[in-house]
Structures are given as C-alpha cells and as structure tokens.
Amino acid sequence: MKRISSIVDLENLRESILQKRGSKKTIIRLCLSTGCRAQKSVKVIEALEDEITKQGLQDKVAIKKTGCHGFCEMGPIMVIEPANIFYRQVKPKDVGDIISETVLHGNVVKRLLWKDPQTKELTNTEHDLPVYKKQKKNISYNSGKIDPTDIDDYLAVGGYSALGKALTTMTPAQVVETVVSSGLRGRGGGGFPTGIKWRICSAAPGDIKYIIANGDEGDPGAFMDRSLMEGDPHSIIEGMIIGAFAIGASEGFIYVRKEYPIAIDHLAIAIRQAEKCGLLGNNILSTGFDFTIKIDRGAGAFVCGEETALMISIEGRSGTPRSRPPYPAFEGLWGKPTILNNVETFGNIPKIISKGSDWYSSIGTKKSKGTKIFSLVGKVRNTGLVEVEMGTTLREMIFDIGGGIRKGKRFKAVQTGGPSGGCIPISKIDMPVDYDSLREAGAIMGSGGMIVMDETSCMVDVARYFIHFLLFESCGKCVPCREGLKQMHEILTNICEGRGEKRDIKILTELAHFMTTASLCGLGATAPNPVLSTIRYFRNEYEAHIYDKKCSAGVCKNLFEYVIDEELCNGCTLCKVKCPEQAISGKRKEPHRIDVQKCIKCGICFSLCKREAVRVK
Amino acid sequence: MDFQEVDRTLEKYDHKHSAIISILQDVQGIENYLSEETLRYISERLELSLTRIFDIATFYKAFSLVPRGRHTIKACCGTACHLGGAVRNLDQIERILHVKEGETTDDRMFSLETVNCLGACALAPVIVVDDDYYDGVTPGKIEKILSAYRTESER
Structure with missing residues (x-):
C-alpha cells in the first residue's frame, strides 16, 4: 500500500478506490462477527465461495465479510446488494438457491426472509425491517456494511477524513473545544463529559502523555464494544489519533479483554494497515505529528475495567485500583497525564469532527447528546x-x-x-x-x-447473581467492598435458600450505604445498586422469599416445586425417560407425576416438555 | 517444557517487565497452563521476582497453575445466560462429569470453567467447548453435546 503523506494523497486515494468500485457487481454481505460465527456463518461463506467458483461467477459476485448487523437473534445474517435483500438464519444448504434465484434471476427466496411473528408478513429488504426502523445508526453504521479487515472499505465510506480535517485545519485546542461543545459524555459507564476530560489533560503539565481506549467490556450481558471493535476498528483508531492530537499524546493503548479474540485480531490488522499507509507512525499526513498504538490483552479481571486498575495492568502488575485524586488526567499511566475513554466514545469522535458539534448536539436530550x-x-x-x-x-x-x-x-x-x-x-x-x-x-x-x-426471572436471585459476580471480581484491596460483598452475598444466599430472616432487608440496606460511602473505587461504591434497586421496586419478592418461603419465578430451588399439570400432560413419556433421578412416573398416554422427594429440580423435564405441562408451584 | 519457545516469547516482548501479562498469556498458550518450572524459568530470565510473577498468575483469572484437560468447556455465566438457566446447565455438566467448576476430569478429557460473559448474549445460554459455540443450551442437551467430544477422542 502506498504511503499517504498529505491530505491531497488521502482524497486521491479515496477517489481511486471509489472509481475502482464503480462496477455494478452483486455484493453479498455476510456477518462474521462472534454472534453469527457461533451460528456457523463461516460454513456459509465456504459454501458461497464454492458455489461462486463452481458457477464461474467470480467477476459478477463479490462476498463481503462484515461485522455485526445488530440483529443477532436471526444470525447468520446475509444482505444482498444492490437490492438490499435481507436473509436470516442462512445455512450452507441455502446457498444454491441464493445464487440461482436471487443473484442470477433477482428473485427472493421466501423461506429466508424475515417473518413478522404476529402478522406473518414477510419483509424483503434490510431497511424495511421493523427492528431497524426506530434505530438511528451513527456509530454502528459501518459495522455490517464494510469489511473491517480492509482499510479501503473504511476509506470508501469517508474514513479518516475527520483525521485529515483535524490535523490540517484545526489546532489541538479547537479539537478539544469542538468535543466539549458537542456534549459527548463517556460511554463506558460514568458519563463524564469527554471534552472536559480532554481539556484538563491537555492543560496538564508534562511532555509525555498517553491515550488509552478501554475495550475491556466486562459487564456481563453487554457486547456493543466487542461488535464495534470487530466490525469497525478503524473508527476507534481514527478517534484515538484525533484525541492524541488534541491532548498531545504520542503513544496510545487499546486494552481489550482476551475473551474477544476476533476483536483483538481485527484491531491488530487495522493498526498494521494504518501504519503501512502512514496514518499511524511518524509525521502523520506530513503535519509533524507522531502517534503509535499498541494492543494490550486483558487477562480476565473485571476490575481492570476501572481506569486506575486498567493502567496498572498495562504497567504489568496485578490490577488493583488506587484512590483518586490524583486523577489520571494529571497522573495516569507511568505517572504521566493520561486520557482513558471507552472504545465507543472514540467511535463518536470522527463523526463529531466531520459533521461539527452543532450537528452532534442537536441529537439526544438536553444533557445526554448523540x-x-x-x-x-x-x-x-x-x-x-x-x-x-x-x-x-x-x-x-x-x-x-x-x-x-x-x-x-x-x-x-x-x-x-x-x-x-x-x-x-x-x-x-x-x-x-x-x-x-x-x-x-x-x-x-x-x-x-x-x-x-x-415472570420467570427472580429478582432476589438477580441481586444475588450480581453480588456473587462482584464478590469474585472484587480485588480485595479495601475493606468495605471485600467484606461488604461477602456479607451481602451470605444474606442473599440465605434468603434464596429459604433461611431469610425478618431483619435481612434492613441489614442489606445499611451495608449498601456503608459500601457506597466508603469503598475505594467505583466497583465497590456501585456494587449495592442491584440490591438497592430490587429492594426498592420488588420488595414483595424479597418478602415472599423471607416470610412465605416461596419463589414464584421458579428459580430458587428450595422455594418451589415442579408439578405436572394433568390436564395438559399427554403422557408422551419424554420427561420420564430423561429424568436423571427416576422421579417421574406414569404410563404412556396417561398423565405423569413427579415425586417431590426424589426431584432434584434439575429442570430437564421443565425445559423438555413441549406442552408446557410441567409447572412451577 | 520446551524453553526455546519461552525464549522466543521473551524476545518478542524485548524482555520487558511491563509486558509480563502478555508474556504469561503467550507462554500459557504453549502447554495450556503455567507450570512452576516455567514460572521459575521466566523469573530468572527476566530477572523479575517470582513473587511478582505468582501475584499476576494468581490474580488474573485467565491463568491456570494446574494442567488442563484435552477439551475445555466454558460455561458462560453472563447475565443473559444466567436468566436463561446457566446455573441449571452448569449443575448438569457437573453431574455428568463428576467435577466442579475449575476442575478437570480424572481422565483429563474435560476441564470445566465458567466465564463472566462471552459477549454472545443474543444466543443465551451459551456453552463453548474448545472453539465450538452451543447456543440456547438446556440441561437436556448437555449429554449429547459432551458425548460428541468423547467419541471423537476415542477414535
């Protein structure tokens, strides 16, 4: 790849990429993100490639391996351009029909279209899907459309033009003020105004400064950062370079958890490509600005999502948080002024620079923009x-x-x-x-x-789940978090196992107050939130567990029984055959019964019964 | 243990102390665990105290100081998986294999681990055996999933 040494070079390259792509090829976009991959999208790609070669269609059809489309439930997801046909749950055996019907004759394969579960109506195209209608895709727009491992794809959709604009037409202070007035707040959790953080760090004394992207996404049940890193890594890198220019950093790090191997791979490829064409390294776009990025892999510690712990982890020690102040904007990585933002925060930056802070702040609410x-x-x-x-x-x-x-x-x-x-x-x-x-x-x-x-989720169990999670992830450095979580966990476990006492709710509330006030870092200070919010809104469930010894959701094993609804049971014997404890009896075609003395509540019968005759009592 | 490969890893990271976490991750990739012998070797070569290396190897969940089985089962215990019945699945795996989370079967066939979240929440509950993902797992499906690995290894 040719080195891009000026803004003119950049625009010329973009022009030539677009020209090359002007041909009216059919493009098949298939998601290769973790979700669709888990549903065997790699096998679909292989089948597609075979079929295209077999039919000699290499010049007419191109396959694009994209990142996440967002509709993971329906994976593997395929979109065929230019008609924007949307196919879901595609299997290798569907490939023949897709090529012969859709690609060669322009017909849709009806069985692969998305069907509305209520109206049974079929939807042909991706942009007509109701799931996307109320969405506003700004940051995740490219993911699912471009090949994240090809910088040309990113350049073709206007990539790195914000970097060009910032480096050649703006001063660092102007960049900072644009981000301040955009109203962007940190996407990692706290919601601190990003621009203010940058302003503080750019004013901090010191020649050496660092910038870090936090891709340690440890919250269970969250995977937007993973998808962004997998599906549009260049946007994060571009945001980081702009940030580094703004605060005067010459070295950056992306900290990614090792459970995300594809994200690490795609970021590494993107960094190599950006280095090759001179968008990272020395004298970027001939402006005299130098900047490099390294990837650091997390090693499975949730607390390393906390900024001070994360920095200590990059330094090569066990990541335990330290008290603040001094804030990292003054004393961060290796004691130098450091900016740490979430990867999604960086993903917002190119848009803000390209389209301006007025555009950005026109989206959202009064205090939460974008x-x-x-x-x-x-x-x-x-x-x-x-x-x-x-x-x-x-x-x-x-x-x-x-x-x-x-x-x-x-x-x-x-x-x-x-x-x-x-x-x-x-x-x-x-x-x-x-x-x-x-x-x-x-x-x-x-x-x-x-x-x-x-209704099948038990709110006391949910609170216990999070406290159990945090108990194991607490680094143990400060007493309120370490001991508070232990006590909370014990009380919640007692409640869930039927040993709850009248005073428990009060003690939990007191412990929560103590932990919030006295913990060293955010992990301990916010740890009681799941408990407090469930007590606040679902107190009746706590009381049912404590006084009636009942878990109506059927989660807390000691507090419910499985029974078979004899009206619904058709005696298919499936539950009886599969029960590991031989606790179910009954003749074929006659209602079955569960022996509560033998039942270990493994839930196999409950999950197997097609007639939903197994009930929670 | 092939220390040549360890040496190559140390060189890759310029023998930098700050890269110790990456070094241990790469080294663990060789044998699937970190033996005491290996850690002592790294400590000597890097001139980094064994205390600090053990601190890291025990602090981060990714490291194992005991050998692992041929197949690694990762039962995801993220929130979405938990709500979908991850605990019941885990119970069932433990019952079938007669091991607890974090342990390896006596025949060294399976190691059972739990992970906080694999980021495949839309497919919950998920278990991963080696690199194969299984989505929408229920206790009734587990026997079948595991037996495929047993028969494959017996071949």
Missing part, C-alpha cells in the same frame, strides 16, 4: 444490538424494536448498567433513556447492557 448502542438481550424477542437516539423510551426499545417479551410472557424488569446498575420495573417503562433519568431510577447507563426480564 446516540448510544445498547445490547438488548434476555427475555426479549429480537435480541441483539440496537443504536438509538438518547431519550428514546424503554417501551420503544423493548416493545417496538425488541418486539416484546418472548413466548407471550409478561415483562417484569429491565436491568441496565451491568453489576453497577439496577433493575427498572414496568411502572417506569415510559421513561426516556439518558444518563440522568436512569440514575434517578436507581440504575445507570453503564456501558449499555440492557437485560430484559420476565
């Missing part, structure tokens, strides 16, 4: 990634975009913000989603995990 990517998962129909304007209501997200609750069950709560967040009940479903409303409701925006729960 769009945000959420991972909408749990008991919702259309699981996957959604990007919406700040201020969109929970109802719009869960029911309009998410398609409502699965299997006709009732909505109970939505959990946002990961282990530091909280559970929001049905009474708040019309609340706009922005930093401040969520905080008021006892949750937080966090990195954007949104986990929907229905």
